[in-house]
Every structure is written in C-alpha cells, then in structure tokens.
Amino acid sequence: MNQIAKVDYGPEDAAHRAYLEAGERLAFSIGNRGPIRFTDDGTIHPEILDAYWRCGFYVFEGVLKPDELADIEADFQNIRDRLPVERGAALDAKGRPALDHGLTAPSLFWSRPLGDPFGGTALAGGRHPVKMFEPQAAADAPKEVVYLILGSLQFSEAALRVYGHPHLLAVAAAVNGDDFVPFNEALFIKEPGRGASVAWHQDGLTHWDSPDWDQGTHGFNFMAQLYGCTPANGVWVVPGSHKRGKADIRKMVADAGTERLPGAVPIVCKPGDVAITNRQAVHGSFANTSTDWRVTVNFGFHRRASVLGVTGGGVHNAAAVYDAERIHKRARMIGYGIDARARRFPHETPYAYAPHAGETYRWDADAKAGVRDYNLDDLSI
Numbered sequence: 001m002n003q004i005a006k007v008d009y010g011p012e013d014a015a016h017r018a019y020l021e022a023g024e025r026l027a028f029s030i031g032n033r034g035p036i037r038f039t040d041d042g043t044i045h046p047e048i049l050d051a052y053w054r055c056g057f058y059v060f061e062g063v064l065k066p067d068e069l070a071d072i073e074a075d076f077q078n079i080r081d082r083l084p085v086e087r088g089a090a091l092d093a094k095g096r097p098a099l100d101h102g103l104t105a106p107s108l109f110w111s112r113p114l115g116d117p118f119g120g121t122a123l124a125g126g127r128h129p130v131k132m133f134e135p136q137a138a139a140d141a142p143k144e145v146v147y148l149i150l151g152s153l154q155f156s157e158a159a160l161r162v163y164g165h166p167h168l169l170a171v172a173a174a175v176n177g178d179d180f181v182p183f184n185e186a187l188f189i190k191e192p193g194r195g196a197s198v199a200w201h202q203d204g205l206t207h208w209d210s211p212d213w214d215q216g217t218h219g220f221n222f223m224a225q226l227y228g229c230t231p232a233n234g235v236w237v238v239p240g241s242h243k244r245g246k247a248d249i250r251k252m253v254a255d256a257g258t259e260r261l262p263g264a265v266p267i268v269c270k271p272g273d274v275a276i277t278n279r280q281a282v283h284g285s286f287a288n289t290s291t292d293w294r295v296t297v298n299f300g301f302h303r304r305a306s307v308l309g310v311t312g313g314g315v316h317n318a319a320a321v322y323d324a325e326r327i328h329k330r331a332r333m334i335g336y337g338i339d340a341r342a343r344r345f346p347h348e349t350p351y352a353y354a355p356h357a358g359e360t361y362r363w364d365a366d367a368k369a370g371v372r373d374y375n376l377d378d379l380s381i
C-alpha cells in the first residue's frame with residue numbers, strides 16, 4: 001500500500017475529531033451488533049431483526065474469515081492495478097487494457113482526493129442535497145482517485161463468493177422475504193488521505209409517496225469490510241431515520257448548523273464484519289483524512305414486491321419497467337454466487353435460493369463470459 005502524507009480536516013479538525021469520538025461511543029451503546037445468530041429452527045434470531053428494524057442498521061461481527069479476506073484483498077489489489085491511468089484512459093499503468101475497457105455500463109467513479117462529487121448537485125436524482133466539507137489533500141496526491149466501482153461482481157470472484165454467503169443470504173430472506181431479489185453491487189474505496197465523501201442521502205427514489213410505503217420498501221445494502229472501518233472512514237447512519245419517510249436533509253443540516261448531524265452513528269467494523277444498512281436511512285461518509293484504508297464489498301437486495309412491475313429510478317442504468325424476466329435474469333448472479341462459493345468453501349451448506357428451485361447455476365467459463373456488463377440490469381429503485 002502507498003505511503004500517504006498526513007492530512008487533517010483543516011479548520012474543522014478539532015470539531016470533527018470530537019464528533020468522531022462521541023459517535024464511536026454511541027455506536028457501541030445502541031445494541032445493534034454481534035455475530036449472525038439463528039434460532040433452534042434455523043431462522044435468523046429475532047433479536048437481530050428487532051435491532052435492525054429499530055436502528056436501520058446492524059453490524060454482523062466476524063462473518064468473513066482470514067482466508068476469504070485474503071482472497072478479497074488479492075482481487076482488490078488486482079483491480080487497483082488494472083485501473084485506467086486517469087479518467088477515460090484506455091490503458092492501465094502497465095499498458096494493458098484498463099479494467100473498464102469495452103464496458104457499456106457505468107463502472108468507475110472518480111473524485112478529486114477528499115472531494116464530494118455528488119453533494120449539492122443534481123446527480124443521482126439530486127438525492128445528496130448538501131455538499132460535505134472538502135478538506136485539502138496533500139500536494140503529492142493525484143488529480144483524481146476512483147472511489148466507487150459498480151458492477152463489481154464481474155471484476156472479483158471473491159466478491160461474488162461473498163454475494164453467495166449462506167448466512168448473509170439467510171439474513172436477506174429474513175428481511176426481504178424468501179423471494180428477495182438483487183439491487184446492485186459495488187466496491188467503495190476510501191483511500192487514506194484521499195477517499196471522497198458520500199454526502200448525506202437516502203437511497204430510495206421511487207416509492208416514497210406510495211400508500212404501501214413502509215420501513216423496508218427500498219431494501220438494504222450489505223457492507224462487508226475488508227480492512228474494517230472507523231468513524232473517520234466509515235458510513236454514518238441516523239438511527240431510526242429509515243422509518244420516517246423522506247427526510248429533509250437540507251433542513252437537518254441547516255438546523256444543526258453543521259454537516260456533523262447530531263445523533264448520527266458511525267458503522268464501526270473489524271476486518272470481516274458485515275453491516276446491513278437500510279437504504280431508506282439517512283446515511284453518508286466523510287472524506288477520509290485518516291491513515292486507514294476502507295474497502296467495502298457492497299451489495300443490496302430488495303423485496304420482490306418493491307421491484308416487480310415498477311419503473312426503475314434511472315440512477316444506476318436506464319429507467320425501465322422491471323418485469324419478471326428482467327428480475328430472473330438479474331438474479332442469476334445469486335445462483336452464480338452460490339455456486340462459486342460452494343466450489344471455494346465446500347465444507348459449507350450452500351444457500352437454497354427459493355426462486356431458483358428446480359434450476360441449476362454453474363459458475364463456469366460460459367457464465368464468466370456472460371456477466372460482462374451484467375449491471376446494465378441492476379434493479380434500481
């Protein structure tokens with residue numbers, strides 16, 4: 001890993017540090033963390049679900065073991081190696097076709113080091129209304145860094161195997177029903193001293209005014225941590241905000257007089273912990289002025305009923321009506337993830353995904369060739 005010159009939060013540094021410390025204390029006091037636990041009949045323990053629905057997020061401790069983390073790290077380093085030398089470049093630093101070469105779907109997102117590319121803009125449906133403070137990066141920092149990679153399962157088999165994790169998929173079924181369906185997958189990369197902010201936002205775009213709207217309508221994201229995450233580089237959540245409908249984030253920040261929203265709590269993880277975060281929760285992350293890397297293997301799931309027959313939000317790909325055929329096609333990634341995982345971790349009992357009953361998915365050469373640009377079919381609501 002590269003050596004990064006030390007940076008800080010500039011004029012905000014003292015206030016920011018105090019906020020991080022207070023947030024960390026809060027994070028360990030609200031009772032929403034621990035290993036994935038099952039009841040005797042094999043269902044996810046109701047205490048976990050209660051805490052998730054109360055807070056809008058939960059930290060599953062120790063889900064990914066060192067061998068799996070080593071696989072993810074190797075893939076991550078390979079991905080970094082294969083990034084284009086700069087935005088739009090065709091080649092990587094070794095002169096090879098870059099990671100995103102020839103792809104149609106959006107894959108690589110760039111930012112100025114410690115910048116906030118979405119906050120206060122109309123991008124992504126204008127859902128990040130307030131720009132975060134952008135600290136000054138070190139003089140030797142590159143012009144831009146990649147902080148987000150979409151369609152990540154086509155770039156990393158290790159991430160695909162996490163996607164097929166039997167206990168995480170059991171959680172997905174407990175939260176969204178046995179017929180849960182994909183949303184999208186991403187890698188969030190927060191380089192020390194360079195990683196961009198993700199301004200406060202709620203993810204959902206489609207159902208806020210629906211008469212059937214409830215606390216789970218827009219699904220959730222799993223956030224698996226390769227190196228862990230801290231208050232300085234991790235995602236922060238306003239607990240309970242997923243239940244209260246569309247938030248007026250501009251007003252929340254104005255009322256607080258600062259982007260350091262009162263009552264927000266950081267997701268704090270060790271390597272191998274996996275958070276689940278409700279997409280309706282107000283959440284965001286600050287520019288990473290710390291010396292710690294954060295790499296999140298991020299993947300989301302929806303209720304089938306939230307997606308079927310719905311016109312997608314048009315944020316992650318072209319707006320379209322999500323019919324049963326599209327959902328089925330997109331859900332092949334679950335079948336591939338389960339099979340890829342079974343090959344690498346044969347001692348585990350693979351997850352049986354109910355919508356695939358009677359079907360067989362093999363993670364073989366044909367499947368690998370067929371997943372290029374698979375995220376053109378993301379189910380983005």
Ligand SMILES: O=C(O)CCC(=O)C(=O)O
Nearest residue numbers: 188198203221235285296
């Ligand atoms: O990882 C981050 O910093 C932001 C994640 C996020 O906003 C999301 O998954 O919706």
